Amino acid sequence: MVDGDRREADAARTRVLVAEARRLREAIAAAEADLARTHAEAFDLVQEQTGRLRDASTREREMPLRSMAAEFAVDARVNDRTMQSRLFEAHRTVTQFPATWESWHAGRVSRAHVRVIVDTGAELDDEHARAVFEEDVLGYAETTSASRLRPFAEQVAEKQNPKSMQERHDAAVLDRRVWVEDLRDGMSMLATIGPSVEIHGVYDRITRQGKAIRNADRVARREAAERDNQRDASERDARRGATTAPDLEATVCATAEGDTGAHADGEGMWFDERTLDQIRTDLLLDMMLTSTPSVDTTSGTVEGGLGAIRAHVQVTVPATTLAGTTTGGAELDGRCAVDPETAKILAGNAPGFDRVFLDPIGGAVLAVDRRHATAAQKRYLMARDVRCRFPGCRRPARECDWDHREDYALGGKTDVENLGAYCKRHHTLKHAAGWTVVQHPGGRLHFTAPSGLEYDDDPPPRVMFIPELPPQPGSPTVVAAPF
Known part of the structure; x- marks a missing residue:
């Protein structure tokens, strides 16, 4: 086959593939539009159900939508909050932008085009203004990409919107939010929507901070290079036998003054190899994790204020x-x-750690415990043990360690039947000198010394108060104790 024939065959094959891709896109668009219509019908049903709950509480009136979203979400294997938003967006698209939905169903625009039109035109409350907006924008949407459509749609919406910029901003600022999107390879994205001035102010600050770090690094590199040059010159002079005292003094002074912390010691240098984007990210995360908000309204309700929250x-x-x-x-x-x-x-x-025991075959969680006793367990143990449990010791339990009878590292559980109070001295003795302990229900401990001798230690007895019973007929009179 000659080159001309090959090119024509390739072109024909390309046309076929493009046509097939167009057919599939139209089929996908029609299916997506039908799904949106189904979601919109579900939202209509929710509105009917909610309308029948006129005297119900706010929470009860929320239940139909939440329940419907859960039904669809479980079937689609997505989050029910996400599905709740999809139902609302589908209903808004089908009912407020019917021409856009028809164009979507016919495959003339994509989901991305629809999203731009709906998001931009949703702020138009007047039906006539919204219809004019949709007509103008939809005609352009069918001829261009979604990214090119957005600025045009915003201009048309601005023209048709009777609300001022301030009114729209006051409404939009109520939707400020922060969310997290998990990515791959142990990375996640923190995103936020907020007032433009503040968002750009944050970006400007971390940018200038990042540039200041870069500038400091360049200064450190320059000073290190100058020290290296001076040292090399001194070494050359020394080899020629021409090194003088003033030269040595200047070299020592330059080395001492040039030590800016850019290196760990006199030999191993450390320089900042991060890009500006990496520095900005590190600064933002560092400040968000360690700084304190300038406005704190939690005084008296949160110990230490917002800055104490980690x-x-x-x-x-x-x-x-x-x-x-x-x-x-x-x-x-x-x-x-x-x-x-x-x-x-x-x-x-x-x-602290929670230790999780898994089934070795199926991987199901069998049990969970923690290395350190919980606050509730400590209260119970202090009430039960009162003092160090080693025979003869009277050190108060509140001053003792909470020791695992069966070592935690060897599988011992962190529960009250495997814990006991031991002072530092006897805690160390128990592990280092070969004493063994068996703990019985109720807190009784059976010690075996290295010699083989055995000892028992019971929790201290408690004073029991017995209620006084009314005297029985014919019973002798009992004289009360004088204390």
């Missing part, structure tokens, strides 16, 4: 990953993966 995350990590024998498996709140190094850092600084 970030809290729950990470599940296999013990073998912490030990370094395997990699991977760490997970954040069941939402996304966590890299092993971050998991180890968090584990090293964690205030």
Whole structure:
């Protein structure tokens, strides 16, 4: 086949593929539009159900929509809050922008076009203004991409909107929010919608802070290079036998004054290799995790104020990953993966651990316990043990350690039937000198010394107050004690 014939064959094949892609897009658009119509009908049914609850409370009136969204969400395997938004958006599209829906169903526009038209025109409350907007924008949408459509749609909406910019801003600012979207490879995205001035102000501040860090790094690099040059010159002079005392003094002074902390010691240099984007991200996260809001209305209700509130995350990590024998498996709140190094850092600084026992075959959770006793367990143990449980010791329980009879590292549980109060001295003795302990129900401990001798220790007895019973006929008179 000659080149001309090959090119024509390739062109013909391309036309066929383009036509097939167009047919499939139209079919997909029609199916998506039909799904939106179904969601809109579901929302109509919800409105009917809600209308029959005129005398119900606000919570009861919310139930039809929440229940319907849950029905659709479970079937579609999505979050029910997401589905609730989809039902509302579908109803708004079908009822307020019918021409757009028809064009979508016919495949002349895509879901992305529809989203631009609906989002931009939704603020037009007047039906006539909205219809004029839809007619103008839809004609252009059928000839261009969704990204090019948005600025045109915003201009048309601005022209048709009777509300001033201030009125629209006051309404839009009520929708400010922050959300998280989990990405791959242990990464997530923190996004926020807020007033433009404040958002751009935040971006400007972290940008200028990032540039200041970059500038400081450039100064440190320049000073390090100058020190290297001076040292090299001194070494060359020394080899020629021409080194003078003033030269040596100048070199020492320059080295001392040039030490700006850009390196760990005199030999190993450390420079900031981060990009500006990386620095901005690190600054934002650092300030969000450590700083205190300038306005704090929690005085008297939150101990220490908002600045005392610290970030809290729950990470599940296999013990073998912490030990370094395997990699991977760490997970954040069941939402996304966590890299092993971050998991180890968090584990090293964690205030406590919950140990999870899994079925070795099916992986089902069998039990969960914690390394350290809970506040409720400590209260119970202080009431039960009162003092150190080693025979003969009277150290108060509140000053003791809470020791696992069966070592936690060997599978011992953190519950009151496996815990006891031991002072520092006897806690150490129990583990280091070979004493063994068997704990019986009710807190009785059976000690076996290294010599083989055995001792029992019971929780201290309690004073029991018995209610006084009325005297029985014929019973002797009892004289009350004088105390």
